[in-house]
């Protein structure tokens with residue numbers, strides 16, 4: 001086609017068409033048209049003149065005019081075709097982009113479909129929401145694509161029309177060419193002038209033709225491109241069909257449906273299970289309520305039974321404190337108070353019922369209801385008042401504190417009315433006191449020529465009724481953040497002793513036994529007999545226990561006067577003057593003035609009759625009839641490995657697992673080596689004072705290390721150079737994970753050490769009783785002790801054949817030197833390593849020994865009774 005058109009231009013090379021040329025052509029065509037009528041006339045004339053047929057020229061002019069029209073039409077068609085072509089090109093580009101996106105998606109879907117078909121789990125391949133979203137996008141794409149296809153089809157139709165027009169144009173062009181050839185030959189017959197003009201016109205026409213041909217050619221190219229594009233679209237449609245998007249979608253829908261179905265099924269199953277669980281739960285709630293009401297009824301029944309048997313000591317202590325309070329506040333007469341007190345002490349059921357039904361009553365109504373029952377009664381028990389400087393666990397420094405609560409509780413259990421009077425220290429463990437309250441009364445007491453007010457607080461400690469005295473003295477005697485060690489200790493405790501008696505005196509109590517302890521309350525004995533007995537307060541008998549003859553409370557004689565004692569009367573060798581110097585000695589005074597004098601172990605009682613008496617041996621000999629040694633017990637409620645709250649694991653003699661568990665726990669807590677569970681652990685808990693054999697304790701640390709054991713020391717010293725010395729040793733062993741020195745007071749830690757240790761050392765120079773060896777045995781830690789004082793009464797050497805086998809419970813040594821200690825410790829290590837079965841039996845035997853206060857309290861009760869009987873006989 002192209003070739004034929006080129007050929008049609010003939011020998012004349014086509015002139016390049018330019019916009020100005022086109023304009024010129026148009027002007028020429030118009031001018032030609034304008035001149036056509038005159039030319040027609042001229043032609044008619046010239047036909048006549050030149051003899052050429054007129055009809056031929058007219059035809060030629062008509063043909064040219066037609067050609068002009070056709071060219072115009074062609075031009076319009078060309079512009080339209082160009083517009084279409086541009087549009088198509090843009091659409092093609094857009095579609096191409098769509099196709100690319102679709103192709104990417106298809107390949108992705110294809111990969112997913114492949115994964116699904118490979119049988120990967122639904123959960124891995126499909127995420128319900130993502131698939132749903134993708135499916136929607138795909139759907140949108142397909143809809144869009146379809147719309148585009150419709151558009152393309154429409155474009156195809158318009159192109160088809162265009163093609164038809166082009167064919168028509170081709171045909172008319174061919175006609176034109178034929179006519180042109182004919183016209184050319186006719187032109188040859190025309191004159192040269194006309195020839196030039198016509199030639200120019202023909203040239204213009206040729207140019208026009210050429211440019212039209214170019215346009216047509218361009219349109220053909222576009223058309224060809226469109227055909228390619230059409231092919232691509234066809235292919236795409238085919239590939240769309242082949243990749244089976246709809247099939248994939250159907251697959252997805254199918255999977256999703258299945259998933260929805262399984263979710264529905266699971267939901268129903270869950271629902272069902274939930275309902276049955278709720279039913280079960282409702283059922284168990286009903287059961288729980290039933291059991292709870294049964295338990296409540298049972299507990300009510302039990303508590304009624306309990307009430308019938310008697311209320312706990314705590315209850316009776318509160319009642320007696322209540323009565324004492326009313327008596328001191330003068331709400332009760334002394335006589336009524338003493339009757340009610342006795343009823344409380346005898347645990348009179350009527351008092352209990354009156355108190356229990358007092359809810360909502362005023363204090364006056366309660367007093368009246370109590371008074372109705374105030375009838376005299378008799379009792380075989382005793383009214384015992386302990387006046388002391390310590391009481392465990394509220395104010396504890398050492399063994400004295402344990403004795404006060406342990407003996408007090410044991411005596412109370414035996415049916416005695418036991419009361420304690422303590423200073424109200426600022427540093428005491430207030431959280432160990434129940435129902436602490438201040439009485440609405442102040443007790444005035446004499447001191448240094450003046451009367452001083454004292455606040456009286458009451459509360460219960462370990463179920464015992466306790467009075468705490470808070471002096472309103474400017475000396476702030478018990479606001480020192482420590483119990484002892486103050487420069488004015490003599491003043492502080494002589495003051496306290498006086499107020500304690502004043503309190504008893506003012507309360508009008510008919511006390512049987514006033515039991516004072518150690519030098520701090522030794523003032524009570526001379527004060528009672530020299531001051532209060534003269535005031536008519538003389539029903540009581542005084543018991544004095546010296547827990548340690550090392551501390552005797554000496555001072556210049558005149559200091560006795562502070563608390564109202566008569567110095568002249570007492571500063572005598574047979575009374576209170578110290579046996580070796582001119583000072584007065586309070587412990588000596590107590591020995592002289594008490595009805596009963598005791599110390600804390602039989603062996604120590606023996607020892608103090610000689611040089612162990614620290615100068616008081618002669619006095620003790622003089623008063624030997626009233627002097628007795630009674631071995632302390634331990635508070636088996638506080639020291640009980642089967643319910644000790646400080647332990648990691650509780651245990652008993654029959655179940656020793658807990659012992660090794662506590663050992664492991666302590667090692668961990670103190671960052672000690674745990675490599676060898678059977679490496680023996682040696683414990684020591686003590687005040688670091690010369691009495692406790694400080695040099696042997698120090699030696700024991702090195703000896704234990706040498707024997708391949710572990711050592712834990714818990715203790716502190718009131719003596720600065722001893723404290724410093726042990727701090728140095730602690731530093732020395734800082735990086736040794738077998739030795740730990742804890743230079744402090746720590747009650748909780750002491751429980752853990754007793755439980756964790758395999759052996760326990762007490763190498764004392766002298767030991768009035770010693771509690772730690774007994775506590776150690778109760779916790780299955782075998783004692784290694786020096787044969788002295790109470791240690792000699794409680795620890796019997798395992799290898800001593802002079803002692804019955806059943807009594808042998810530890811390892812002892814006599815000489816207070818390193819060799820003596822070494823021999824005992826080495827024997828203990830030998831048994832531990834070489835005879836583990838024997839060792840285990842020894843541990844179990846020690847744990848079963850009865851160190852309770854029961855036996856000791858009976859002995860005290862016995863001597864109290866005899867003294868009280870003598871007192872009754874005297875009145």
Ligand code: ADP
Nearest residue numbers: 398399686687714715744745746750770771772
């Ligand atoms: P003492 O001569 O000190 O009265 P005892 O053996 O009669 O000696 O009583 C000592 C009491 O004090 C025991 O209950 C012991 O556990 C306790 N104790 C001593 N030192 C400490 C300490 N550092 N931390 C905790 N408790 C201690």
